[in-house]
Amino acid sequence: MDILPILSTLRRHKLTSWLLILEIALTCAIVCNAVFLIGQRLQRMDMPSGVAEHELLQIQVADVTSPSNPYARLAEDMAALRQVPGVLSVASSNEVPFGNSSSNGNIRLDPAQPERTLNATTYFGENLVQTLGPRLVSGRDLQSDDFVDVEAALKGLSTGDSKSLPHVTLITQTLAERLWPGQNPLGRIIYLTPTVGLRVVGVLDSLARPNAYDQAKAQYSMVVPLRMGADKDLSYLIRARPEDRANVLAAALVALKKVDPQRVVTMQRSFDEVRRKFFQDDRAMAGMLVGVIVALLIVTALGIVGLASFWVAQRRRTIGVRRALGATRGNILHYFQTENFVLATFGIALGMVLAYGVNLFLMSHYELPRLPGIYFPVGAVLLWLIGQLAVLGPALRAAAVPPVVATRSV
Amino acid sequence: MFIYYLDLALRSLRRNKALTALMVLAIALGIGASMTTLTVLHVLSGDPLPGKSAQLYYPQVDPQDIKGMSPSKEPPDQVTLIDGLNLLHAVRADHQALMAGGSVPLQPEQSSLDPFYVDARYTTADFFVMFDAPFLYGRGWTEADGDAKARQVVIAKALNDKLFAGENSVGRTLRMAGTSFRIVGVLDSWQPNPHFYDLNTGSYAYSEQVFVPLQTMLDLHLSRSGSNDCWGNGGGGTDNILPSDECVWLQFWVQLDSPAKAVAYKEFLTHYSQDQKTLGRFQRAPNVRLRNVMQWLDYQMVVPDDVRLQNGLAFGFLLVCLVNTVGLMLAKFMRRAAELGVRRALGASRRALFAQLLIESGVVGLVGGCGGLLLAMFGLWLVRQRPSDYAALAHLDLSMLFITFVLAVCATLLAGLLPAWRACQIAPALQLKSN
Numbered sequence: 001m002d003i004l005p006i007l008s009t010l011r012r013h014k015l016t017s018w019l020l021i022l023e024i025a026l027t028c029a030i031v032c033n034a035v036f037l038i039g040q041r042l043q044r045m046d047m048p049s050g051v052a053e054h055e056l057l058q059i060q061v062a063d064v065t066s067p068s069n070p071y072a073r074l075a076e077d078m079a080a081l082r083q084v085p086g087v088l089s090v091a092s093s094n095e096v097p098f099g100n101s102s103s104n105g106n107i108r109l110d111p112a113q114p115e116r117t118l119n120a121t122t123y124f125g126e127n128l129v130q131t132l133g134p135r136l137v138s139g140r141d142l143q144s145d146d147f148v149d150v151e152a153a154l155k156g157l158s159t160g161d162s163k164s165l166p167h168v169t170l171i172t173q174t175l176a177e178r179l180w181p182g183q184n185p186l187g188r189i190i191y192l193t194p195t196v197g198l199r200v201v202g203v204l205d206s207l208a209r210p211n212a213y214d215q216a217k218a219q220y221s222m223v224v225p226l227r228m229g230a231d232k233d234l235s236y237l238i239r240a241r242p243e244d245r246a247n248v249l250a251a252a253l254v255a256l257k258k259v260d261p262q263r264v265v266t267m268q269r270s271f272d273e274v275r276r277k278f279f280q281d282d283r284a285m286a287g288m289l290v291g292v293i294v295a296l297l298i299v300t301a302l303g304i305v306g307l308a309s310f311w312v313a314q315r316r317r318t319i320g321v322r323r324a325l326g327a328t329r330g331n332i333l334h335y336f337q338t339e340n341f342v343l344a345t346f347g348i349a350l351g352m353v354l355a356y357g358v359n360l361f362l363m364s365h366y367e368l369p370r371l372p373g374i375y376f377p378v379g380a381v382l383l384w385l386i387g388q389l390a391v392l393g394p395a396l397r398a399a400a401v402p403p404v405v406a407t408r409s410v
Numbered sequence: 411m412f413i414y415y416l417d418l419a420l421r422s423l424r425r426n427k428a429l430t431a432l433m434v435l436a437i438a439l440g441i442g443a444s445m446t447t448l449t450v451l452h453v454l455s456g457d458p459l460p461g462k463s464a465q466l467y468y469p470q471v472d473p474q475d476i477k478g479m480s481p482s483k484e485p486p487d488q489v490t491l492i493d494g495l496n497l498l499h500a501v502r503a504d505h506q507a508l509m510a511g512g513s514v515p516l517q518p519e520q521s522s523l524d525p526f527y528v529d530a531r532y533t534t535a536d537f538f539v540m541f542d543a544p545f546l547y548g549r550g551w552t553e554a555d556g557d558a559k560a561r562q563v564v565i566a567k568a569l570n571d572k573l574f575a576g577e578n579s580v581g582r583t584l585r586m587a588g589t590s591f592r593i594v595g596v597l598d599s600w601q602p603n604p605h606f607y608d609l610n611t612g613s614y615a616y617s618e619q620v621f622v623p624l625q626t627m628l629d630l631h632l633s634r635s636g637s638n639d640c641w642g643n644g645g646g647g648t649d650n651i652l653p654s655d656e657c658v659w660l661q662f663w664v665q666l667d668s669p670a671k672a673v674a675y676k677e678f679l680t681h682y683s684q685d686q687k688t689l690g691r692f693q694r695a696p697n698v699r700l701r702n703v704m705q706w707l708d709y710q711m712v713v714p715d716d717v718r719l720q721n722g723l724a725f726g727f728l729l730v731c732l733v734n735t736v737g738l739m740l741a742k743f744m745r746r747a748a749e750l751g752v753r754r755a756l757g758a759s760r761r762a763l764f765a766q767l768l769i770e771s772g773v774v775g776l777v778g779g780c781g782g783l784l785l786a787m788f789g790l791w792l793v794r795q796r797p798s799d800y801a802a803l804a805h806l807d808l809s810m811l812f813i814t815f816v817l818a819v820c821a822t823l824l825a826g827l828l829p830a831w832r833a834c835q836i837a838p839a840l841q842l843k844s845n
Contacts, residue, residue: 015832016737016744019733019736019737020737023733026729026730026733027730029726030727037719062527064517064588065587065588066587115477154654157643157644157645158645158654193643193644194642194643195643232513232527262525264524264525280797281714281716284796284798285716288720289723292443295439296727296730299435299439299727302435302436303432303436305432306429306432306738307737307738307741310429310741310742310744310745313745314744362719366715366719
């Protein structure tokens with residue numbers, strides 16, 4: 001098929017051709033970026049937590065009147081929960097991965113350093129590693145004589161008495177690699193305040209922070225041996241076999257109510273729900289983007305159908321003449337298909353440039369990474385396919401024009 | 411003439427139903443999508459207290475240690491208890507209130523109801539008058555009551571409905587956290603959106619159920635929520651221990667009735683910081699800000715990024731729909747070149763032709779706008795099904811309804827300009843000849 005006659009025809013319909021090219025270009029630019037955004041969201045929703053997600057339950061209870069000794073109450077609650085049939089392990093914690101509510105500290109490697117090195121989350125609570133399930137890559141877990149009561153630590157902080165402060169910590173592999181690239185982190189000191197220096201005694205393979213909004217910093221977590229008393233912000237984390245979880249949760253609530261019938265359960269959920277809730281906006285956004293892509297492609301396809309039909313109707317006589325002069329139906333069909341291919345190619349080329357520009361804009365405003373090259377050929381193939389599908393109907397109608405049309409006057 | 415053109419337009423549109431339907435559909439989809447996201451954006455970036463927000467200011471001072479100081483840095487987003495009380499007691503503004511968020515356990519008298527937790531706001535007395543909180547019954551507590559750590563509480567309408575079946579409960583007792591409080595006021599429905607005075611506890615669709623004097627909360631150690639930010643050897647405290655003096659955790663708002671007063675107040679903040687530095691409490695040079703409500707919301711970037719992204723996306727979509735419509739309309743008008751040539755030859759001026767074609771595109775815009783409106787209502791219904799905290803607020807209001815139509819008609823007229831102009835360029839003789 002010779003392409004020159006097509007180009008010379010298009011040159012006679014400049015405005016319409018350019019409009020179609022522009023439409024394809026805009027669609028291409030938006031679709032490339034939207035698909036990229038969907039990929040980003042899906043990748044985010046896949047973020048590892050480092051914990052045994054399908055085996056965990058989280059419960060928060062709040063007392064109507066504060067217990068006289070919150071530490072005794074904590075011990076009592078933990079003991080009651082361990083008695084529940086099906087419970088494999090129980091922990092107390094100030095926060096959970098993807099739980100949103102978080103406690104964070106500014107890390108310095110030298111107490112005199114003016115700017116923090118980075119901000120990391122601080123997990124505290126008993127029995128955390130064993131219950132949550134991150135793997136210890138090196139070093140040791142926290143031991144019971146490492147632990148310090150939170151109230152004593154806060155008092156020690158204000159008086160400067162370092163004896164009542166915690167001295168050791170566990171950190172994640174990612175955090176260790178960020179703080180001391182390529183070196184052994186064990187035995188090194190992290191400063192949370194000028195007087196709180198924590199020696200790294202163990203490294204965990206992975207533990208996501210509750211506020212994992214930024215993927216690069218999602219694994220900046222440390223576990224500090226601080227013991228919180230029972231209060232409404234403390235979570236009890238229970239590990240049980242996936243199939244036992246519903247029963248264990250119900251029985252655990254009964255056990256906690258038995259300790260104090262007056263208390264209020266403010267949260268009860270499985271870790272699956274924690275993850276679902278944390279990423280709900282990402283899921284909604286991905287869904288919306290899919291909707292926009294589909295709507296865009298439909299509108300563009302219908303636009304191509306409309307314009308192609310118009311062209312076919314306009315050129316009926318010409319088609320008839322060509323047929324009368326010996327062009328086959330296939331020739332006519334190919335003519336319109338090639339014409340669409342040429343227009344789509346122009347549109348895609350322009351669309352790639354636009355897509356890159358939109359990506360640059362998004363990068364500067366929404367902290368998005370650069371659009372990977374793979375999206376360009378994928379977007380191109382998608383639009384070529386849509387274009388060919390859309391033009392098929394009108395092109396077949398053109399091919400069906402009988403040669404006798406040439407001899408009729410309009 | 412207009413009626414005649416309208417009649418011509420309708421006839422022409424009816425002649426090619428598929429093409430007309432395509433144009434209307436494209437416009438409706440584009441308008442529907444962009445109106446949905448625009449409405450969400452409009453709701454989320456709205457003024458929480460229209461008419462009042464320009465007089466309400468959020469003072470910020472910088473009590474942090476010298477570490478990591480740089481002149482361009484913003485001061486902390488909240489105040490320490492000491493600074494809050496100092497600024498409160500200075501009484502330099504028309505009204506001022508120091509506040510924090512929290513939650514309290516409530517023990518209803520009715521044995522049929524289990525104890526439950528409600529969100530609380532701990533604040534000083536001016537809160538209600540400053541933020542125009544409407545009272546259904548009673549009033550707020552006085553400054554003297556606050557200073558006396560009175561066990562008084564103002565409750566929200568929803569809680570009053572739940573506990574007292576909507577009756578006037580002023581004077582009755584409410585048991586909270588093991589203490590008896592006397593109800594002094596019941597608020598009418600009130601939910602400023604965004605929840606501008608404390609964005610940490612929730613930005614949208616969030617409202618406290620009980621309001622307790624701040625001094626009472628400090629006395630009883632009621633539990634706090636929200637954010638606290640510490641430096642040096644500061645410790646954030648726990649549920650029952652207050653954050654230390656090196657932590658910011660309270661919000662301080664002032665009402666300044668004139669711009670001159672705002673200027674004077676900012677000077678006062680600078681002097682205050684200077685005095686604190688002389689006393690040795692502050693280490694940094696005075697670093698103060700005084701933003702009004704809308705400036706504060708803007709600075710805090712309260713509208714979620716996703717919402718702005720969706721809005722941009724929807725307008726990109728509208729653009730594609732418009733280009734599509736321009737193309738289709740051009741095709742439609744050019745197809746009628748012969749008819750237009752005849753009209754020109756019979757004496758119709760270019761202007762008349764142009765007007766006729768624009769009316770035709772206006773009709774498409776109007777019908778498309780109606781379709782877009784229906785789609786926007788459906789889109790907003792979809793948004794409301796989403797789990798985000800702002801989802802429930804997504805409703806079309808009268809001004810957005812109006813904007814939808816204006817946008818639809820303007821966009822389509824704009825889209826019709828180029829094809830109409832192009833069609834008017836037709837030389838009548840040429841068209842007549844080819845017939």
